[in-house]
Amino acid sequence: MWYKVRASKDRYEFHLVDYKTGKKEPLFDREKLTAALAEIGAAKLKLDELSPDQFHLSEDRMSLKFPWNNQTLIYNRLDHSVSIAKPDKATAFQLEDSQPVHFQARKENPWKAYKEGTKLILEDREKKEKFELGSDDKETYYSGPYLFSPDFTKLVCVRVKLGEKHDVTVIESSPRTQLQPKVRILENYRKPGDAITILKPRLFDLATKKEIPISDKLFENPYDFEDRTLSWNSDSSQFTFEYNQRGHQVYRVLSVDAKTGAVRAIVNEETKTFFEYSGKKYIHWYDNKQKLLWMSERSGWNHLYRIDASTGSVLNPVTQGNWVVRSIVRTDDEKGQIWLNVGGIYPEQDPYYLHQIRVNYDGTGLVKLTEGDGSHFVTYSPDRKYILDRYSRVDMAPKTELRDAETGKLISVLETADDSDLKRMGWRSPERFVAKGRDGQTDIYGVVYRPMNFDPSKKYPVIENIYAGPQGAFVPKIFRAYDRKAEYAELGFIVVQIDGMGTSFRSKAFHDVCWKNLGDAGFPDRILWLKALAEKYPQVDLTRVGIFGGSAGGQNALGALLRHPDFYKVAVADCGCHDNRMDKIWWNELWMGWPVGKEYEEASNVVNAHKLQGKLLLTVGEIDSNVDPASTMQVVNALIKANKDFDMIVVPGGNHGVGETPYMNRRRMDFFVRHLLGVEPRAN
Structure with a gap:
């Protein structure tokens, strides 16, 4: 890796670092490179204005390419000479004896669903026949997403009952475009207590063209309905969605049986105060939607849990203790590992400081990838084998460390910012x-x-x-x-x-x-x-x-x-x-x-x-x-x-x-x- 650092008020330095050893050296010899640039007429090139991503290092680390005046310059790191690269020629090539590429054909959807007034219309694409699904109710209407099951035998859509329209009117006294005041309307600015729009999923059997009734006992009073949470299982046996009850004291992940319409709760969060869906909700399905990772404060601290989707039972806490999960960085279902930003994992430090950890889905193998007393921001190498850890405090200038991404072990301290000036x-x-x-x-x-x-x-x-x-x-x-x-x-x-x-x-x-x-x-x-x-x-x-x-x-x-x-x-x-x-x-x-x-x-x-x-x-x-x-x-x-x-x-x-x-x-x-x-x- 290579990077640029401000060494003084008017001077930058460029460093090259070997990941494995942490050894640091200059990316180039500034004096010799400056002299070489002058020899080829590029004396006006200002090295300090180049960014690290404009440099391209050869695989053997012996040469360095960078742009100048619509040309590419090549700096030899051994003899410190500079040459102008020849323009690349477009290479024409032809695939010979190529084998045909096979794609797995996906069954074409024979149906089309859409809203016509307040009615739900199903159209047979091949026969060009239209069918009306559901009842005609002037107070409600059907809306997308229109989600067909993978085998195209079922359809899920949303039934909408409009709530109270609450617009806020403000007066702009001195608009730039006219002398007279201008009325501005803030549309749909709903306030506490307003009657809200109610959205609930509906299920239809496409063979019979009839609705499969779903009891809304477990989602009777939704605050809203997030379309993106609605999804089918790959075998078309059920679909799932999330339910946020108005008042935000109940949050559920629900499953609906595609044949019977039976509804069950995979996750049921009920709290005497609030479930913070806006900032502490996380769900990650894996293993073909047989399992999920779920965020909850049920223990008194914000943590992750692994849940069996077929039973709703908690298989294990992924994280636990008197500290909190702040955000999810990455998941790897194949390895069964998750990377997290957390707070309070070092009891002796400020609990608000961000640290990064890795842990297995089954709750084992927790590794602290950062450790310094401060708040940490981590960047991974492209192969994810190394991390750059930059951390600071209000009373400590930033430090940047190179660490092993597997163990968190410190390889070297790359930079310590200097606040002495x-x-x-x-x-x-x-x-x-x-x-x-x-x-x-x-x-x-x-x-x-x-x-x-x-x-x-x-x-x-x-x-x-x-x-x-x-x-x-x-x-x-x-x-x-x-x-x-x-x-x-x-x-x-x-x-x-x-x-x-x-x-x-x-x-x-x-x-x-x-x-x-x-x-x-x-x-x-x-x-x-x-x-x-x-x-x-x-x-x-x-x-x-x-x-x-x-x-x-x-x-x-x-x-x-x-x-x-x-x-x-x-x-x-x-x-x-x-x-x-x-x-x-x-x-x-x-x-x-x-x-x-x-x-x-x-x-x-x-x-x-x-x-x-x-x-x-x-x-x-x-x-x-x-x-x-x-x-x-x-x-x-x-x-x-x-x-x-x-x-x-x-x-x-x-x-x-x-x-x-x-x-x-x-x-x-x-x-x-x-x-x-x-x-x-x-x-x-």
Whole structure:
């Protein structure tokens, strides 16, 4: 392998590495190559501007090809000469004495199925005859996919009953193309509690042209129906599909007998809180659909299980322990092995750090392919015998290692990035900080940013950047030379970011804190974390704490002032989903449940707006297409009715996330400077 590395501010180096030994050498001698280029009139070629994939190394490693001026140059690595390659001639060839190629013929589908109005039509392609299948019901209609069994004796399609149409209307006050305001419609923006479209599979026998009834007892109330999950077994004996029950507390993998229509559950996930289908669902069929790998948090941690498709019984856990599977990298059914990104597999490290492992389908032979203290990103060699492992932390510049892909054994450390120039300029890396959460046992992880001119003898107000969306975890884990939070620190603040309970990638119990409880936003953990920080560092001034965030973070930021005014004093909330009944259906019903209950009202910033204390800046884009901008305006209405003071900026033509624009970022900075530092910002 060969790669390019920045060796100094204005110089790159190209290295060649032998996989087996890890030995590294220059890909070329820069001085001699530069001189040779000049001799053939290619002095203007800038080597540093070439990328590694523009070089092509010969099999014996003795010559190197690379492009220049619509030509190909050849560099001799022995004598360091350079020549211009001759154009390749097109080679004409003819296959002689070739043997005929045999293809396995697939039986041609004699049928065609389609929708005609609300009716399902079956057409015999050969006889050109049409048949009407199913009943004519004006409230429902048949839809694809129209899946024929492999032997073309059965047909599965979907019956659709339309739900409530919910469009959101917004006004763009200052469109670029006209003077007058423009009405914009966000179509089918369903919200929690709306009547949704119901889709259910239907089965037909093509010989009799009759429907085979299927009991929907096991899929009575679907939230949605993903067409891609519908598939036939190769022997046409059954078809399978996945069922996500509305409310997201039941998720099933179902099998339907093609002859009888009998339905059984291969996988049945039922939980008292939520099954996170959006981020933690994984299914992999193998062995001709006789077995499957399935992801579940049934043990209290996110893991994989091997399941017998004929009985639904768990053959074995593929992974297990007090750590979590984060994502699937690759499967190999022939070897019965799976490669995974995981978190928490090294108990002594930050549980959010990504590591890669390999394990057998039967749960044996687990191999940790990475090990360094940091978050890892792995690249495989083309033959998958070696890996490049690049890892870092917020306080450690990246390291790149060459490892054996079978054992994970370290072959060599290829590069260790050098951040000394940054440090000489006064740059400070964020500090990792850990404190106990509300239960007194669970570690809560966060980062701390200080200004470059930090003075240990001074007190600094605190700003928290918050996003407590349950779909992920958000504290930075990898090295960055620049982070926006550091920009805020330079104004004279200590800036923090924390992942409290209710966010993802930890135990199921840690995650479940968000269930019907988005107003919590992990604040009991965040406040304890900040108090622990102040106890360790007297420079932290907890009498002046500000907070900001966007979207779910906007809901969280305002919620801090409404629910914890004794701790948080200043908030900037951008495009917040301030009432979960006003936001998109899938995200909010997943965490807040269905039917819509009193929990939605309890979590609402609109309902609780009268409790406002402290300084508040609300920002929103007038044509936000992600979170209905009316959600912010309803907060404004409630604040006015409660006679509360606040600031607000509505951005004409602004969409979701206007808080990240340069103007709004500056206004947010000004707001914190004014109300936490007590200084009037310099006028622009």
